[in-house]
């Protein structure tokens with residue numbers, strides 16, 4: 417589903433954030449991206465989101481070579497992906513419902529369909545009773561779950577998360593990770609960048625360890 | 639690498655169970671991105687209807703900002719509109735006022751008295767000529783002495799330097815017809831006794847010329863102010879884009895196209911133009927109403943039926959169209975410059 421082939425990313429500052437990186441993630445697979453701060457985890461996710469372009473190498477997602485994807489095609493490509501950020505990127509000028517509805521509205525779904533799907537997503541993350549609330553009134557864990565609901569409301573094939581448990585306590589973090597696993601179980605390809613090694617080591621999932629833009633370890637820890 | 643092993647067995651189990659799940663959900667892929675063409679069209683129209691109201695709501699939620707921008711637009715649209723109304727009314731006024739064109743015919747200085755008398759008879763019998771007034775060389779000299787104050791200089795001259803002159807009034811239908819007057823002038827010039835002919839453009843002609851200039855001025859002022867409207871609306875939209883940066887980033891992250899992001903701003907630009915157009919019309923209408931009383935009294939004094947004309951319904955439509963177009967273009971300029979530069983980072 418996701419295939420990096422000797423991908424390098426050099427930022428305009430000259431910093432080489434990824435260095436000839438190759439890896440492959442199958443459809444429906446779940447993996448964690450680990451490594452120190454500055455190892456290149458966010459950069460890798462941004463390349464998949466086409467928020468950045470590789471300077472070298474090829475990146476294939478769902479069989480498509482992203483290098484050949486034209487700028488104007490990017491929005492349609494992104495509709496196949498859900499993203500969750502540490503800073504959740506929620507909009508505080510509208511309700512929880514409207515935040516989650518956004519991916520559906522931009523793709524032109526019918527209002528009836530929007531309502532049905534948004535409620536299904538909110539239900540999935542346990543926030544159905546908070547749909548009318550402003551996200552600013554939600555707790556940190558709830559905000560993060562709302563971000564997840566928004567990331568999955570349009571049933572993407574791929575779910576990416578960048579430090580989704582960054583500022584949550586261990587219990588909430590475990591809850592969030594469990595949510596991601598449930599999406600993986602219904603066939604979504606899930607890739608999560610995190611530095612919470614303690615938490616994920618218990619999950620028995622594949623881990624991709626980055627160091628200075630290189631993949632130094634790949635597999636399920638023994 | 640050897641501390642880790644790729645978790646093939648576990649993954650395969652997962653993919654087995656997923657195989658079953660995805661078979662039960664055959665429409666998942668399709669509903670993930672594609673929507674039927676008809677459904678697309680319907681939701682496109684729906685989203686436009688939604689935008690129509692949501693952009694109005696947003697403007698209404700910031701009444702001061704909306705009013706300020708619209709008022710500036712209104713003034714920029716209203717100024718040329720006022721000039722236009724002025725020109726139209728003066729034209730109307732001009733067409734009602736009787737006026738006189740007069741032609742001054744200078745004869746050769748050595749024309750004999752007899753020839754002059756004959757010339758006068760010929761002139762009067764001319765079909766295009768209404769009245770003729772003769773000013774002899776002596777009369778001309780006296781007049782000049784009185785009017786110019788150069789009497790002393792004239793006294794120093796041995797001879798009277800002034801030629802005999804006829805003042806010719808063309809018939810009525812020539813009065814406002816410059817071309818016909820020019821034809822008559824050419825005809826007079828061709829006569830043997832005539833030295834020179836001068837067509838006096840009376841104030842009506844001057845007014846006409848001024849009105850042409852006024853019209854041009856209104857047009858160029860209008861163009862300059864239209865540019866101003868573009869800048870005002872463009873700048874307002876730019877600020878609106880800036881203030882909704884976070885939202886734009888999120889919309890782009892979840893797959894919103896540039897067109898989708900653009901649309902509400904284009905609508906907002908159109909609204910500014912439309913509201914500005916309506917306000918401009920109201921301003922002009924109030925102004926016309928305000929001076930129409932005094933103008934009517936003045937017209938009464940001159941026993942004229944003159945009535946001040948406003949912009950009318952047609953004027954409103956034109957102002958709305960111009961306002962909406964300028965709003966759209968201004969918003970487009972801002973949007974084209976700023977939206978594609980806002981990308982998720």
Ligand SMILES: Nc1ncnc2c1ncn2[C@@H]1O[C@H](COP(=O)(O)OP(=O)(O)O)[C@@H](O)[C@H]1O
Pocket residue numbers: 427428429431432433451452453454455456457458459460
């Ligand atoms: N936009 C950018 N411009 C320049 N350098 C960047 C940019 N983004 C990240 N970097 C650099 O690239 C390296 C990898 O960053 P990042 O991918 O964010 O790492 P991680 O998410 O693993 O902490 C860091 O050294 C960072 O300073």
Ligand SMILES: [Mg+2]
Pocket residue numbers: 457458459578
């Ligand atoms: Mg990071």
